[in-house]
Amino acid sequence: MTDPHLAASRTARAIGCVVGSAVGDALGAPFEFGEPGVYRVRFPDGVGEMCGGGGWDPGEATDDTQMAVLVGESLLEHGGLEPADVFRRFQRWAASDPKDIGLQTEDVLTGGDPWDTAAARHFDRTGRAAGNGSLMRAATSAVFYAGAGRDASMAGARRIAALTHGDRAAWEGTAVLHELIRVALAGEDPLAAVPATLEQVHGDHRARWATVLSDGWHPDDATEFNGAAWPCFGSALWALRTTTSFEESLAAAIDLGGDTDTVAAVTGALAGAVYGVEAVPERWTAPLHVPLPGFGGRVLRLSELTGLAVALAGAPGRGQWVRPGG
Numbered sequence: 091m092t093d094p095h096l097a098a099s100r101t102a103r104a105i106g107c108v109v110g111s112a113v114g115d116a117l118g119a120p121f122e123f124g125e126p127g128v129y130r131v132r133f134p135d136g137v138g139e140m141c142g143g144g145g146w147d148p149g150e151a152t153d154d155t156q157m158a159v160l161v162g163e164s165l166l167e168h169g170g171l172e173p174a175d176v177f178r179r180f181q182r183w184a185a186s187d188p189k190d191i192g193l194q195t196e197d198v199l200t201g202g203d204p205w206d207t208a209a210a211r212h213f214d215r216t217g218r219a220a221g222n223g224s225l226m227r228a229a230t231s232a233v234f235y236a237g238a239g240r241d242a243s244m245a246g247a248r249r250i251a252a253l254t255h256g257d258r259a260a261w262e263g264t265a266v267l268h269e270l271i272r273v274a275l276a277g278e279d280p281l282a283a284v285p286a287t288l289e290q291v292h293g294d295h296r297a298r299w300a301t302v303l304s305d306g307w308h309p310d311d312a313t314e315f316n317g318a319a320w321p322c323f324g325s326a327l328w329a330l331r332t333t334t335s336f337e338e339s340l341a342a343a344i345d346l347g348g349d350t351d352t353v354a355a356v357t358g359a360l361a362g363a364v365y366g367v368e369a370v371p372e373r374w375t376a377p378l379h380v381p382l383p384g385f386g387g388r389v390l391r392l393s394e395l396t397g398l399a400v401a402l403a404g405a406p407g408r409g410q411w412v413r414p415g416g
């Protein structure tokens with residue numbers, strides 16, 4: 091029998107994951123491509139508020155959250171992963187002139203190739219396809235797959251990542267993120283789960299992920315811009331590890347500079363899953379809004395994101411739709 095207290099806190103964590111990621115995205119967006127230290131100069135209180143800027147209104151979420159919503163709604167409407175449908179939704183969104191879209195994602199979605207070969211062909215052409223764009227949108231799918239267990243969740247992460255990212259490094263990182271969120275939603279410590287999760291990573295990619303996700307790694311150790319998958323996830327985990335609240339973790343992530351919306355979106359997904367939605371301050375959730383270009387002028391606010399998270403966490407039979415290794 092399910093302990094009602096545990097069930098409630100699990101739901102709060104699931105909402106925290108989805109809302110926390112959106113909050114991180116919106117909070118970090120005005121600081122995108124800025125230098126380190128800018129956030130704490132702007133907000134000497136160390137936590138800050140939704141300020142807007144750089145083309146963003148205060149509380150406006152960017153492509154990170156927009157794509158996460160598209161993934162989550164597709165999973166719910168189909169009762170599982172229909173990759174062609176997720177790709178179609180991405181294409182419809184990409185064709186509607188979103189304010190922000192990753193270069194790699196845009197190339198894959200607008201290149202005219204079919205869903206099952208577009209990302210691989212892009213990788214073949216460019217040799218570069220391990221951007222952080224599959225990590226940034228993973229909150230919804232991580233919540234959806236959590237009840238299906240580790241292997242199914244990691245398999246789902248890989249398949250969704252592969253829609254836009256041809257480099258297996260991105261799939262493996264997104265699979266690790268799914269698993270750490272699954273652990274957090276169960277009320278356990280995701281940091282403690284890193285070593286065992288790395289054992290599940292493809293051997294060709296394990297060492298590089300182990301480096302950036304290790305306890306001793308610091309964002310200053312990054313060997314590339316944090317728009318790449320490795321330092322993005324490493325920085326998010328560092329922000330979670332070195333702070334003691336949801337608010338502090340996001341401030342630490344954004345203060346690193348660079349791809350601030352995405353590093354904070356990944357941090358917010360993890361920290362929200364750890365601390366639960368009660369830890370996300372109202373001054374951040376009240377102005378939060380997620381426009382959805384290409385979908386009839388829809389704008390999701392806290393209530394809609396909460397409803398989405400609850401549905402994703404409780405979708406019946408969610409374990410049946412996963413085809414591991416597919």
Ligand SMILES: [Mg+2]
Binds near residue numbers: 152153190351352
């Ligand atoms: Mg963005």
